[in-house]
Amino acid sequence: MKKTTSLLAFVLLISFLSIPLKGQNKKTEFNQELATKLGADKYGMKAYTIVMLTTGATKIEDKTKMSELMKDHLGNIGKLADEGKIIVAGPFLEKNKENYRGMFIFNTKSKEEAEQWVKTDPAVKAGVFSYEIFPWYGSAALPLYLEHHKEISQENP
Template structure:
């Protein structure tokens, strides 16, 4: 009887400890919050750019390949400069004709537009774009740092 009671007590203690650890709020890091530009909620303003299909019809596969290579290189450059924090294509067609998106590390729509216009595929008319203000976690730029650790290849 004592053994069952002790085992039950140990079991419930372990469950309580696990539940407490998973529900405890992490310690606030003021230095990191300031570095990332976080507000009191750990959030900040960004700008989302939605890429849509442009009006250019490029039939030359080599030319389109060069434009896409330039598109990806430009994304990498903007990411290295801290201007872009998320980029990627949509995997399915959609009624809005969105092809991909960027989340830019700026609240200025004008600045985001300047940056998106550096994309060779945008310049060539392969992509058009729409710009939206957005509010998200200030920790979002840290995602790219981690991505480099898990990607074996970069396009």
């Protein structure tokens, strides 16, 4: 029950942060072409799928092998991002009782499709990570941040 409550609180926080606050900026003109391109509903939102990576059953003690696996993991994330399938990815910075290691937000409302994509991850295949999948509702503009991220990152893993 606590795990579900913690996850619910986390998802609600992300949902809240994805909704633009009124009065934050002056009113912008509605852009139907952009809304249609992004698949936005009348609220500017759409369905996504969140994948929470958890600690898997496999432990790899060999640091070289683990380093190579993580390099491949990051490469796969980049590939999925380039394909427009993954729009948010990142590790958690602190240990937590749920054993969440990181998360993905996939640009799909299909849990089945998200599961196919997460299974392409070398660390998931190796059993280092396991995962939980959740439907999520957030701003349809979320995929646009990736193009700006490239403008502000000096290095990519």
